[in-house]
Every structure is written in structure tokens, then in C-alpha cells.
Amino acid sequence: MLRVLPSVARSLASSLSVRPLTSKAQAVTGEIVDQNRESRVIKTVLGAVNDQIEKGTHSRLFAVIYLHGKQFKVTAEDIIAVNTVMPVGIGETIRLNKILLAASTDFTLIGRPLLDQDLVRVYATVIERTLGHEYRIFKFRQRTRYQRSYFYRQNYTMLRINGIEIARPIDQ
Amino acid sequence: MLRTWSLLRRPVCQLLQRQNKSTLDHDCVVPAENDRMYVAWHPERDIPYEHTKPISATRREITAAAMNDSTPLNLPKGKLVFNNIRNEVEYLKRLTYTNKHRWFTQPKDRRLKRRAHDRDGL
Secondary structure, X not given: OOOOOHHHHHHHHHHHOOOOOOHHHHOOOOOOOOOOHHHHXXXXXXXXXXXXXXXXXXXXXXXXXXXXXXEEEEEOOOEEEEOOOOOOOOOOEEEXXXXXXXXXXXEEEEEOOOOOOOOXXXXXXXXXXXXXXXXXXXXEEOOOOEEEEEEEEEEEEEEEEEXXXXXXXXXX | OHHHHOOOOOOEEOOOOOOOOOHHHOOEEEEEOOOOEEEEEOOOXXXXXXXXXXXXXXXXXXXXXXXXXXXXXXXXXXXXXXXXXXXXXXXXXXXHOOOHHHOOOOHHHHHOOOOXXXXXXX
């Protein structure tokens, strides 16, 4: 008699086996289902959101932006302190194009993970480039008269958020 | 939550289709832009002013509720003065249901002392 290793037998069995019927497949009943309900709900919701966008009747927008490894929740006329030196001069306007989320009172646009760059625009102006408070790093070794103090200050760029706008209706 | 939505290709709504209510009366999340985005619909609802007011309860009711809650500490009426730090720690410990080590200062707490920023916004 031919003896088969257990591992080989298992792999053979798995390759030959028929997929078992799932409980879902068995539970087919004669239920009346509205085939178009999902598309209708999508259309209704997007229609309501687009209506607000086109007429400009939505409330003040806020957005969650990704900048320098951090997320900021911003709205128009906010000032944010970014812990870095940016290669832009004071008074220059930049566009923040990594937007994770934009929302108003009645609706929220959630990116996966980012929103389309044509859809939502967030502009910011560099208003100040400054330093944070002073840190002191003190090094000390016992019994050797070794003492050192190092000081450093972190760079900050202050941005004023000019505004958030939704440029076009959704799905168009 | 977004992780569970990663396979979401269909709208998700609050208990839909109650009597005499349209879709837009419910909160809803729908996919859009070729599933590259979700749109959530959550219309603002007015909360009645009465619901924003504090619960009306008399002093006696509040005391009774506190007694029922088996609070092991009777809150004093006046300002607290502790002559000994151990008494203070005992008080804080019982107030917050923690152990005493939470309230004695450790050397690391002294090191972590926060420095006041020199301007707002940082």
C-alpha cells in the first residue's frame, strides 16, 4: 500500500476539495429587495451636498490637513505654527494640497486617505518665521569637573489660513 | 473606523426608511468619486432649549444620590487645609480611587516640569 506523508495528503485534500456552501448561500429566501435603493441613496445624498456646494449655502468649512508629518485641523483665518523652516518667504501664499478631510455643518468629505486636489483647495500665507523657546541641554559627569550647557531653539513657521473652498461639485 | 470602511462600496445609513421620513433626514455615509472618497451627510438638528438646561435636583436629592453611590469620602464644605502631606495624599487617593504612589512627587516629575512658552499658539 502506498503511504502518503500527512502534509502531502493535506495539500492534496485542500486542492481537491470543493468550497463548502456558506450560510449566506443557503439563506436565499424570497425577500423583496429594492435593487436601486443603494444607487438612489447615493444620488440623493450627493445631490443634497452638491446643491449646497453650487449655491454656496454651506456653513464655514474646516479641513484636516497633513503638513510636515502632522495633522492640523484648520479653518479660515486660523494661524498654525509649523515646527520647521519652509523655503518660502514671508508674505508668500502657498497651497496646502494634502487634505484628509473637509467638512461643514451638514456634510463631510473624507479622503481615502487624501481628497482630490482639484476638489478642495486650502491656501495659506506665511506670516512669520520665528524660533520657539530656548531649551538647555546640560551634560555633567561626576568627579571630573565636566559640565557643558548647550542651548537650542526650534524653528517655527507661522501660517495664516486664507480660506478653504470646494472648487467643483462631487462626481463631476 | 476607516479600516472597517475600506471595503465599503455601498451607502451606510442610520436605521433607514422610517415612516414618513426621507433619506436626507438620516445621517448617511456614501462612497463617491470612484470610491476615492466618502461623503458623510449629517444635517444639523436643533436641540430644544429645555434639553440644554441643567437637571433640576434639590440639594437633598444630590446628597442622597451621592450616598447611594457609596462614595467613601464626605466632601468638606470649606477650604481644605492639610498639615501633613500624608493626609493630603490620603484624601486625593480616596477621591480618585488610586493608590498613594500616584500623588507623591517623583524625581521624574520634577524633571518633566513644563516651561511656559514665550508666546501664544505654540
